[in-house]
Amino acid sequence: MDAQDQIDAQPFSAEQVRDALDRVQNSDEFKGSARMRSFLSYVVVETLKGRSDAIRAKTIAMDVYGYDADELLKREGVVRVDAGRVRRKLQAYYESKGVADELVISLPVGSYAPEFLPGAQGNRQTLRRRRRATAISIWLALMFAGVLVGVLIGRTSQPVAPEAGKTAIYDVSPARVEAMNLSNAGRDLIFPVTDPARLQPALLIFQTAIERDPLYYGGYAGAAQVETLFAIIQSGNPVSVELMHAADKSSAYALELAPDAPWPLSARAWFNFGAGNYDSAVRLSQRAVSLAPDDPHVAEFDALISLYTSDFDRVLSKSEHYGKLARNGGGLVFDNALGAAQFHTGDYAAAIRTFEETISRGGPFGPISAAYLMAAHWQNGEQDEAQRLAKVFSDTWPSFPLEALKARVFADPQPVQELVAAMKAAGWSGPDAAQTDAPQPVSSD
Structure with missing residues (x-):
């Protein structure tokens, strides 16, 4: 019996099912877990839309948890575990505050499609019969699995994984x-x-x-x-x-x-x-x-966190990897982080090369890159170029609060002081702006 036939065969409207879902979602068993609520809501709504036959582990993995297609094979186990958790939470709810509910949402073992059953005492015998039938089914399945394992023992061929990415997207x-x-x-x-x-x-x-x-x-x-x-x-x-x-x-x-x-x-x-x-x-x-490790967007924020917490060695050690990510579509954050790390570790010539090569490839010439180039040229003994950049900076970004911004992002003030000192030596004078205090922790994980 498909989802719509099941609804039509019971004295339950879609509105009643949704009301039942709301009661379950707001119960003590579910309200503390957004993940379990999302799981149950998804399978119920899909069933009400007549798509219960299409509910599979891979559709839940992608639709509910947002996993990519190439992650499905290793993530379907997570879905099975969560399905068991949802079943236990449903059972706990209907054995406590939901004991008198007129409609029971059930998630049968071996299926991700829910069933909507009559509640109260008339349904208790049905549920007990269902549990006995489920137990027999599990016993038979275990017997079959034992025989199957015996047949497969000793085989040397390795399983070939299906190309999930080519078909799973159509199930989302x-x-x-x-x-x-x-x-x-x-x-x-x-x-x-x-x-x-x-x-x-x-x-x-x-x-x-x-x-x-x-x-x-x-x-x-x-x-x-x-x-x-x-x-x-x-x-x-x-x-x-x-x-x-x-x-x-x-x-x-x-x-x-x-x-x-x-x-x-x-x-x-x-x-x-x-x-x-x-x-x-x-x-x-x-x-x-x-x-x-190959997600350029994750790497961009990691590079910034490493830079601003003064873990310059981590940024430098990943320079080759950052270069590969940038060639495969990563942003320009990597080059700027690398150039800044080179400056703060005293390799001024390398910092100049990094920023200039980035700009020559079409990277932005903004106040941050100009500041580091100015300071690096000064520290590298190239005062004329540093002074020229100081004038460009003052003419182009006269009100840019570089000192305050850098003080905000660096956990340690020393790198900011070194950068600003070199810029001022080159002739830069920033806008009058109060220094921003370091942020105070507001929460922790």
């Missing part, structure tokens, strides 16, 4: 596909950051992705990264506090939806960095990189 809901596409497009707009106006389109795209699919983590993760950047750039402005609170909520919810996905981990790391929780930021960022 259109809303999820749109949200994923929007989120990926938004990531490409985050850098380079030169002023808040450039970040606004990216934030709008992430907010649209959230509207399209509120259960996909990408929109929340991207929004958190942009909100944190906004807050850093506008440090000292009252709106900065509001932006950090928004980033806290967005990153926490992304991580709750997908606790082992690299992007939410990276987004939470960046929020923690902005909040001054540097140890947590480094730990989460390095975990994200370990899960997705």
Whole structure:
């Protein structure tokens, strides 16, 4: 019996099913877990839409958890574990506060499609019979598995994994596909950051992705990264506090939806960095990189966190890897982070080469790169070029608060003092702006 036939055969309307779902979602068993709520909501809604036959582990992995197609084979086990957790939570609810509910949502063993059964006492015998039938089925399955293992013992051929990426995308809901596409497009707009106006389109795209699919983590993760950047750039402005609170909520919810996905981990790391929780930021960022070493967007934020926590050796040690990522579509963050790390470790000639090569390849010549070039030329004994750049900086960006901004992002003030001292020696004089105090931790993971 398919989903619609099942609904029609029972005295339950779609509205009654949704009401039952709301009661379960708001129960003590479910309200503390967004992941379990998302799982149950997805399978119920898909069933009400007549798509119960299409609910599989891979569709849940992509639609609910946002895993990529090439992750499905190793992630389907997570779905099976979560299905068991949902069944246990449903059973606990209907044995306590839901004992008198007229409609029972059941998730049969061996299936991800829920059933909607009559509740109260009339259904208890049905549930007991169902459990006995399930136990017999499991026993028979175990017997068959034992025989199958015996047959397969000694075979040397290795299983060939199906090319999940070629077919799984067709099983994903259109809303999820749109949200994923929007989120990926938004990531490409985050850098380079030169002023808040450039970040606004990216934030709008992430907010649209959230509207399209509120259960996909990408929109929340991207929004958190942009909100944190906004807050850093506008440090000292009252709106900065509001932006950090928004980033806290967005990153926490992304991580709750997908606790082992690299992007939410990276987004939470960046929020923690902005909040001054540097140890947590480094730990989460390095975990994200370990899960997705070839994701250029994860690497970009990791490079910035390493740079601004003065782990210059980490940035330098990854220079070759950053170069590969940049050639495969990574942003210009890598080159700028590398040039800054070279400056702060005293390799001024290398810093000059890195920034100049980046600009020659079409990278932006903005106030940050100009500042480092100016300081590096001065420290490298090339005073005439340093003084020329100081004049260019003062003429082009007379009000850019470089000293205050760098003081905001560097955990240790010494690198900022070294950079500013060299710039002032070259003839630069920044705008009058109060120094921003280091951020105080607002939360921890």
